[in-house]
Amino acid sequence: MERLGAADPLRIGPYALAGRLGSGGMGTVYLGRSAGGRTVAVKAVRPELAGDTEFRERFRREVAAARRVSGAFTAPVVDADPDAELPWMATAFVVGLSLHRAVASHGPLPGAALRMLTAGLAEALVSVHGAGVIHRDLKPPNVLLALDGPHVIDFGIARAAEGTVLTSTGSVIGSAPYMSPEQAEGRRLTPASDVFSLGSTVAFAAGGASPFGDGPGAAVLYRVVHAEPDLSAVPAGLRPLIERCLAKEPGERPTPDEVVAHVRRADRPAHGAQGWLPGPVAAEVLALRAALTALPAPAPTLTLTGPTEVLPGGSGLTRDLPEDGRGPSRRKLLLGLAGGTLLAGAAAGTVWALNRDEPERAAGSGTRRPSGNEVVEAKLGWQVRLPAACPQLLSANGTVACVSLRQIRGLDGAGHTKWTVNGDDHGLVFSVTGPNPPNAAAVDGGRLHVGGAIASAAGAAPRTAVLGIRMADGKDPWTAVLKEAEGSGVSDFCGVRGGRAYMISQTPGSSPAEGYGVWALDLGSRATAWYRAVDPRPLRQALPYSGDGVLYAGIDRLAALDAKGTAAWSKGVGTGALAATARYAVLIDTKGVMTALDPATGRQAWQVPGAEPGAPTAQDDGIATDEQGTVVYALWGDQDRGLSLAATEAASGRTRWRMPLPPDDPGSARLGARLLYADGNVYRIGADCVLWAFDASNGRPRWKFSGWKGIDPFSLVWSAGDGRLCLTNPNTTTVAALHANGS
Missing domain, CATH: 1.10.510.10 (Transferase(Phosphotransferase) domain 1)
Structure with a gap:
């Protein structure tokens, strides 16, 4: 969303838009004003969904349902056009x-x-x-x-x-x-x-x-x-x-x-x-109400009287241009999801930030930030609609595995269904629900392992379990059950290393601070190698390359378990990102300091300040590493408040290269790092939800994909490998893939 001036509004229907309030799987919500000065929340269907008859009908039902409701404690519909080229609905704007x-x-x-x-x-x-x-x-x-x-x-x-x-x-x-x-x-x-x-x-x-x-x-x-x-x-x-x-x-x-x-x-x-x-x-x-009344008034006339510009990215939005054709003026209202003062919009309940009187800063210390306009736009390899949302994706062995609550579906390289496995056939419900779905699965040795909860007899507590199948065809299934403790599912599948699968299991009915344990499952015997209850609750995790242990981080503590599940060491630190390399555990704390620790002892090897912590998602993608664990890829803050992508040698902390990144949209809040490494690319999700692929050898951008620009970047689930980048939004049933070369 562009920053706007009073004389150059963006429009949806008769409303001049003052900024974006938020977005989701179905559409984007904007703050709008009529020519008479009425403030509304305008919800517009995402452009790529406007041509989907099923989504258009769903939006039409939403409009119809909202129109039928009116009352002192709801936000009534004031205008709508569900049959427009870009369907939209405007509701009364509630300041709160x-x-x-x-x-x-x-x-x-x-x-x-x-x-x-x-x-x-x-x-x-x-x-x-x-x-x-x-x-x-x-x-x-x-x-x-x-x-x-x-x-x-x-x-x-x-x-x-x-x-x-x-x-x-x-x-x-x-x-x-x-x-x-x-x-x-x-x-x-x-x-x-x-x-x-x-x-x-x-x-x-x-x-x-x-x-x-x-x-x-x-x-x-x-x-x-x-x-x-x-x-x-x-x-x-x-x-x-x-x-x-x-x-x-x-x-x-x-x-x-x-x-x-x-x-x-x-x-x-x-x-x-x-x-x-x-x-x-x-x-x-009250402060929000004052800020709203201080917004610039809309242009006196919203009818087309001069040249217009269709905004890029297929948004369906237009902007009036001054007669000299110059772009929009600047204003002080910056939109985002964190920091500053918060305001909620009626149509979606999302929040936006008001960043007052803060001057824009140019890049410092000679930083030359590329615009990104010259970077080639990638094409979708394929995009399919599935019968159910699949909040977990894994791509390996020529197959994309899509895990939903009750089913696993294997897709081939063109997005066609190869096989399906139903959880009910094995008494399992898979652990893939929630606003930020957990990592519930892992691939190793051509087999897919998916965590969940196994159904129990009436009155009995559920048990955490794992279903193993062949990735290529979904066959040869087996189930292993955690018998050593009650468990209601996998809150995080840490991965597989040395023939063992490591998972975080949750006890049913537990409080947020208790009832979690690390389960090490021997895949050969399908029996528990060890289980250990842990505190605090693990929010991030990593598997050392050797030693058969596991690292896990809570809100303010990082801990390690050894090969027998015994507590090895613990440190008080707020961890914003965590990864394992061939030699060290590398973390970025919540203050942006990157530190390398010996996973066996917790001793510090090196430390560098200025890194960007990971985004607060359930996926552990704040730091990326290459296949050998010798290079660490992370985002770093620059003096112009922009970001750079850098490759750091895991053994020494020495920077191999550092490349300034093209800026995200000015209206986007700071997201935090979301990075993946695969197929020689470092992938990044931007705060504006533009996807980038950078050359892992030098940091230069190879391609970008703007097709999902403007949706909530926290909502995307992704997976890279096997020559493709796969993505889905758990709020929808759409799965998409981009080829590693962007073509």
Whole structure:
């Protein structure tokens, strides 16, 4: 999204766009203003999906569902054109913070605010259900805390009540910690499903965590269906109501009207201009409102009176040009996902940052930053739609393995299905769900190993398990089960080394700080080599090239286990990226210092400051290494606040080469490093979601791919190897591949 001046607006329909609020698998949301000055949130379908009849129909249903809903605590549709060349919808813009962001920044809500939140969400559901619609995705990011109360947003997966099922694609649609049991099991939904989600959302607001814990999506869904919620943080006066909302059987839950009546009987306080919100949250919302009113006014006329320019990248957007044909002017509003002051938009619940009065800086110390315009644009090798979303991809042995919740599908080099393996045939649900899906699989010796949870008899706890199959044809299956401890799935498949598979297993019902263990599985005997419970929760991991051990990092600690699973050493450090090389473990801490450590002792070998930590995704792709583990590829910060890609010798820390990168779009937030190495390329996902391939020998760009530019870069799952780069967005069922040479 370009930075805009008042005299050179971008437009969708009749609205001048002031910037991008966020994006997802279906579309991009912009802040827009009408000629009369009305501020709206404009959601536009991604250009590559506009010609897809199924996606266009899905968007048309979203518009229809949102149009049917109106109420004090929803964001009504004010305009839409689902049949336009680039379909779009405009909703009233709500100035507020998402509940998720407010709790993360300022802590759980106090009792009075919780009662207001509960009543406001219930009143919103009265409007939603009164229109014959089931929301199906009520969760903290889809609740905005505004000065006049909470607002429910995003009807992207809403359905009419008379025809609602879990999914029409075979994939789980929704957010696991906030699904109802019937939604998790694929049963027919009623409005009571939204009431269950209301209860989970209020419990989050009270305690700062889902009442069913976190971890692999399959584990969370198991707890939603079978376990009791943790409501210890919910105030005693509100707890009985939330317990009823979270009843496993839909018929035992209160209606939204009953929820409102219960809160009213509890003497819900009246709210004024900002009285219902805690002070720090109210102050931030007031600051956001002031920032919004300070935005430049739209151009006085939005009709075409002079030359126009179609923006590159197939966005379908146009921009009025001045008569001299020059490009857009600059303004102070920079868009992003982190830093600065945060504001949530009504159509998607995403956040954007306001970077005030910060001067732009030119490259320092003689840095010459290439524009990237001369870099060749790659072509998709193939792109296919699968019956279900596949949040895990692996490419090896001439096959692309696509792992979904209940199925593994093998694709050939042209994207055609070669084979399928159903998890139900082996009693398994695969660990691939969640907003940032974990690494649930690994390939070694021509075999694919996929982690998950094995179904248990009624009343028994589930067990973590692994399914092994041949990568080439999906045959010769076997299953190994973790018998040494209860387990509800694989939160991370560390990989295979020395004939052992290493996985992080999670205990069912565990809290975020407990219940994780490292499982070393001997692939020859298919028996456990060792299992060790660990603390803290492993968020990043790496396998040393020798020693049969494993390294894992929590929020503020890095630890190592030896070949027998015994704790070898531990260091207090916040780890932003972690990788293993032939000789050392290399980490980038949260302050940007790259350090090499002896994996056996933890002793420091060398250290260099100025690196870019990894992006906060579940994939461990903040650092890339070559096949031999002799070279480390990472991003480094420059004086002009841009980035360079550099190759560092793993043994000494000496820089082989360093190449300044073309800048991401000015409106993109700092992403953090996402890098892969394969086939002589270093691949990077930019903050604007442009994909780059750089020559691993010198850092020069070989090609770029802009076809998915503008979508959320955190949502992409990728895998490289076997001559291709494979990508998918778990919010959709599309899988794509680019050839390593870009042709």
